[in-house]
Amino acid sequence: MPTLTVHTSTDLFSSSGLSHQAARSTNEEFDGEDVVMSDADSAEGEAIEDDDDDERLFSLDNNENGDGDARVTGLVKGRHIVTPGELVTADSMWMRGHGTYSVGVKSYSSVAGTLTRVNKLLSVAPLRGRYDPKIGDHVIGRIIDVGTRSWHVDIGAKQAAVLMLGSVNLPGGVQRRKSESDELQMRAFLKEGDLLNAEVQAVFTDGAASLHTRSLNYGKLRNGYFFTIPSSLVIRSKYHTFELPGGVDLVLGVNGYIWLRKHTQQLGEQGVSITRLAEEAGWEIYSDENEYISVNTRESIARYANAIKALEYCEVGVNEARIIAAYEASKEYKSPGEMIENYVKKRIVKYVLLTTKG
Amino acid sequence: MPLSLTEESYLSVSLSQRPPCRPDGRDQLQFRPIDAAAGILPTTNGSARIRLDDGGECIVGVKAEVIAVSRPDDVHVEVDCDIVGLLPSSPLQNLLCSTLETAIKNSLPSRLLRITTKYRYKIFVDGIILDHVSHPLTLFSMTTYLALLDTRLPRLAPDSIGGNDNDKDEIGIPQFSSDWADSDRLCMSWSPPLVQLAIIVGKNVFVDATGEEAEVSDGGLLTVWHDGRVVGLRVVKTRDSSKQVFSINSISNAVEVLASASRDIEKALKEIRTS
Amino acid sequence: MASRIEIYSPEGLRIDGRRWNEVRHFRCAINTHPVSSDGSSVIEQGNTKVICNVIGPAEPTLRSRVISDRVSISVKLVVAPFSMIERRKRPQNDSRIQEMCSSIQHMFEDAVIAHLFPRSQIDVNLYIVAQDGGVLQACINATTLALIDAGVPMYDYVCACTAGMLDREVLLDLNRIEESAMPFLTMATIGGTRKVSLLQLEMTVQFDRLEPMMAAAMSGCHHIRDLMDSEVRKHGKSRLERGSF
Numbered sequence A: 001m002p003t004l005t006v007h008t009s010t011d012l013f014s015s016s017g018l019s020h021q022a023a024r025s026t027n028e029e030f031d032g033e034d035v036v037m038s039d040a041d042s043a044e045g046e047a048i049e050d051d052d053d054d055e056r057l058f059s060l061d062n063n064e065n066g067d068g069d070a071r072v073t074g075l076v077k078g079r080h081i082v083t084p085g086e087l088v089t090a091d092s093m094w095m096r097g098h099g100t101y102s103v104g105v106k107s108y109s110s111v112a113g114t115l116t117r118v119n120k121l122l123s124v125a126p127l128r129g130r131y132d133p134k135i136g137d138h139v140i141g142r143i144i145d146v147g148t149r150s151w152h153v154d155i156g157a158k159q160a161a162v163l164m165l166g167s168v169n170l171p172g173g174v175q176r177r178k179s180e181s182d183e184l185q186m187r188a189f190l191k192e193g194d195l196l197n198a199e200v201q202a203v204f205t206d207g208a209a210s211l212h213t214r215s216l217n218y219g220k221l222r223n224g225y226f227f228t229i230p231s232s233l234v235i236r237s238k239y240h241t242f243e244l245p246g247g248v249d250l251v252l253g254v255n256g257y258i259w260l261r262k263h264t265q266q267l268g269e270q271g272v273s274i275t276r277l278a279e280e281a282g283w284e285i286y287s288d289e290n291e292y293i294s295v296n297t298r299e300s301i302a303r304y305a306n307a308i309k310a311l312e313y314c315e316v317g318v319n320e321a322r323i324i325a326a327y328e329a330s331k332e333y334k335s336p337g338e339m340i341e342n343y344v345k346k347r348i349v350k351y352v353l354l355t356t357k358g
Numbered sequence B: 001m002p003l004s005l006t007e008e009s010y011l012s013v014s015l016s017q018r019p020p021c022r023p024d025g026r027d028q029l030q031f032r033p034i035d036a037a038a039g040i041l042p043t044t045n046g047s048a049r050i051r052l053d054d055g056g057e058c059i060v061g062v063k064a065e066v067i068a069v070s071r072p073d074d075v076h077v078e079v080d081c082d083i084v085g086l087l088p089s090s091p092l093q094n095l096l097c098s099t100l101e102t103a104i105k106n107s108l109p110s111r112l113l114r115i116t117t118k119y120r121y122k123i124f125v126d127g128i129i130l131d132h133v134s135h136p137l138t139l140f141s142m143t144t145y146l147a148l149l150d151t152r153l154p155r156l157a158p159d160s161i162g163g164n165d166n167d168k169d170e171i172g173i174p175q176f177s178s179d180w181a182d183s184d185r186l187c188m189s190w191s192p193p194l195v196q197l198a199i200i201v202g203k204n205v206f207v208d209a210t211g212e213e214a215e216v217s218d219g220g221l222l223t224v225w226h227d228g229r230v231v232g233l234r235v236v237k238t239r240d241s242s243k244q245v246f247s248i249n250s251i252s253n254a255v256e257v258l259a260s261a262s263r264d265i266e267k268a269l270k271e272i273r274t275s
Numbered sequence C: 001m002a003s004r005i006e007i008y009s010p011e012g013l014r015i016d017g018r019r020w021n022e023v024r025h026f027r028c029a030i031n032t033h034p035v036s037s038d039g040s041s042v043i044e045q046g047n048t049k050v051i052c053n054v055i056g057p058a059e060p061t062l063r064s065r066v067i068s069d070r071v072s073i074s075v076k077l078v079v080a081p082f083s084m085i086e087r088r089k090r091p092q093n094d095s096r097i098q099e100m101c102s103s104i105q106h107m108f109e110d111a112v113i114a115h116l117f118p119r120s121q122i123d124v125n126l127y128i129v130a131q132d133g134g135v136l137q138a139c140i141n142a143t144t145l146a147l148i149d150a151g152v153p154m155y156d157y158v159c160a161c162t163a164g165m166l167d168r169e170v171l172l173d174l175n176r177i178e179e180s181a182m183p184f185l186t187m188a189t190i191g192g193t194r195k196v197s198l199l200q201l202e203m204t205v206q207f208d209r210l211e212p213m214m215a216a217a218m219s220g221c222h223h224i225r226d227l228m229d230s231e232v233r234k235h236g237k238s239r240l241e242r243g244s245f
Helices: A039-061 A068-077 A180-184 A274-280 A295-313 A320-330 A336-340 A342-355 B005-016 B091-107 B136-150 B165-170 B211-215 B248-274 C095-111 C135-149 C176-181 C207-243
Strands: A006-008 A087-089 A100-103 A106-109 A113-118 A121-126 A138-146 A150-154 A161-164 A195-203 A209-212 A224-228 A241-244 A248-252 A257-262 B034-038 B046-052 B057-068 B077-083 B119-131 B152-154 B183-185 B194-201 B204-207 B219-226 B229-236 C026-030 C039-045 C048-058 C072-079 C121-130 C158-166 C169-172 C184-190 C196-201
Touching: A006 B248, A068 A087, A068 A113, A087 A121, A100 A121, A113 C207, A138 A161, A138 A209, A138 A257, A161 A195, A224 A295, A224 B005, A241 A320, A248 A295, A248 A320, A257 A295, A295 A320, A295 A336, A295 A342, A320 A342, A336 A342, B005 B194, B005 B204, B005 B211, B034 B136, B034 B248, B046 B136, B057 B136, B057 C121, B077 B091, B077 B136, B091 B119, B091 B136, B091 B194, B091 B219, B091 B229, B119 B136, B119 C048, B119 C121, B136 B194, B136 B248, B194 B211, B194 B248, B204 B248, B219 B248, B229 B248, C026 C135, C026 C207, C039 C135, C048 C135, C072 C095, C095 C121, C095 C135, C095 C158, C095 C196, C121 C135, C135 C158, C135 C184, C135 C207, C158 C176, C158 C207, C169 C207, C184 C207, C196 C207
Parallel strands: A006 B034, A161 A209, B077 B119, C072 C121
Antiparallel strands: A087 A106, A100 A106, A113 A121, A138 A150, A138 A195, A150 A161, A195 A209, A224 A257, A241 A248, A248 A257, B034 B046, B046 B057, B057 B119, B152 B183, B194 B204, B194 B219, B219 B229, C026 C039, C039 C048, C048 C121, C158 C169, C158 C184, C184 C196
């Protein structure tokens, strides 16, 4: 095995790693059929594109001749890229969503991305961007600041999220009243640097999120390893906590923050009723001590981490099935360390896409 | 970014157990793949860029200036680097610059920079570290190495070299050949020094540590490698609260590991130039 | 030194063989540093090369940078000591660099839709690795591309170009030798419109010659907008296509 692999590039323009590879930029579960343009669509697309150049010219001259409706349909169906300053529609019938701005009746795109339409609402989804919190998202965050009644949590979004003291389970269960002494010992529960998983409870008008951990699925994270991938690669699903083969649990935050840990019996799985559970929750939910983790488990965690990084390298959306497939594929390589080579990553992902398509 | 206590304990147990298990499964001696380019900037005598897969990136440009000197045996080399996000003359920047500068000065024979008896080349090595997640020393040293390999110094114009040495000295400022192809590689007979850093965790030694690995390390050791030998070493602080007390055993272990790593790296970097 | 070289020949050719209204070789790429930044770009205009990284919008690192109703932009510029023919190390607080940073910052504060991201910050890091005239314009163009790559909403591209006046001739997009031989201005426009968001002229020019210079610079800006736009579309298209993989 070489100790160092060098990839050579010739100038400043080469991009590092990923963007040579397959890109996926939406959160939705990917379905191959969707993107393949039918001939009719692409023909229509062409027409629109020509039209489009004209539009741009005369949007300067205040001329008007485009049929807004046909234009929008064309842009949406053809999945054309719109760029900042491009006229999206001149028809006032549309509502303007994210990624657009309007001057008078005309709407322009403000980002580079694809136009999407939901009934009358037009928005442009940017090709890239930070995590945009939505209510109900299962996220992982790191405490960056401890306040008097709340914590600030980095979740990789445009602003830090807020976790109120009232939105966490405190030792002693639900019936316990929050007192002033709790406010004084905020750091005893969660302190700077601590990782936790939580659900987005609300999103403020400025886009900042408020979190809660009032379920035993959520809370401080231990017994594992943390790393991040771009949030756009995480495919949203009903659950984001998985029990994987090899004695490893995965928490796949919708924000692209990932926690791999030794599989442990979660409190909820011990056959106690949920209500009782919440009452019984003790100080151990805020423990900073890891349990014993075997060498094999540590190696499995490394293997899973590299499997997910391989998917990231190829910009392939990440979900449970693909992670497991990549893990299985990686067993061909004796040491998980071999998986850091780019050609291995590509091979693994190729295999994953072949096996998980059906 | 601080790690949580549980992360820290997970990493430190993983790395200090025997055999260790790095979070990305790498071997103790294994480097992450790098992306390298040489000769990217035409305004320099030599240039290179290296990128790591964690986003760390360094660009180095080498420039030669003609200076008049009185003491002919001095080697005039200046190494400087900008680390984005850090203030100028931060401890890290000083460490990088002074280590590299001393290493080059000690190994570069002064005759290679000689133009005439009165004039010498002065070599400026300037780096920009655009981003670093792991310790930038190895990154900066590898990029500098590659840039020096790429460095060419112009020859004197043929008509200015007439007759014997005395004639040459009478010419005030040396005239150089205007043809860029008519230049000498600085590294024809000399190979630049390579500085490598290893971190020590318990009894284990690791090369090319990631940022999080360095966060749980006891400290680091750097070695200067030149001409197939380790010619210098130094203990380095790799995090704010590191113990920085090691046993003799782990130091000699680290030196061995680094020597073998440096040999491989040197070979890999030289291959870039020839390809 | 410049006087010895013929800046503009009677046949209408410039020292690098261009006509008066031709821009230099223009190359750009976006998303070049996807791991270390939210948005990134590399621009090459002639022999001038600029790298731009954008971090954010993100939670402000300092309390003092919180603006309650809009995003706070800060621009840092690093000029590589090896970027010119003569090696020169500029300190970070060099007043010229500071001035360039603040003009870029003010311009983009108005070009991005700032009220959408209150209480957040955008850091723009620019690295000039090679310079041969038109440094400010290259920085502006690189910043535009990197912000677009980061998905930051903007009203339109901001694109910049220089134009100079030699005797009675207007020359577009000057290189370093030309810059030292004649008065020139740097102009930035909002996309393909006639709205000017930056204009800098540091030498004396007869008033009646200002207008032809501005007209030329504007057409240069529009041309550069089209070049950047086609690169962004190309990149976007390839991302979508690779998505079908």
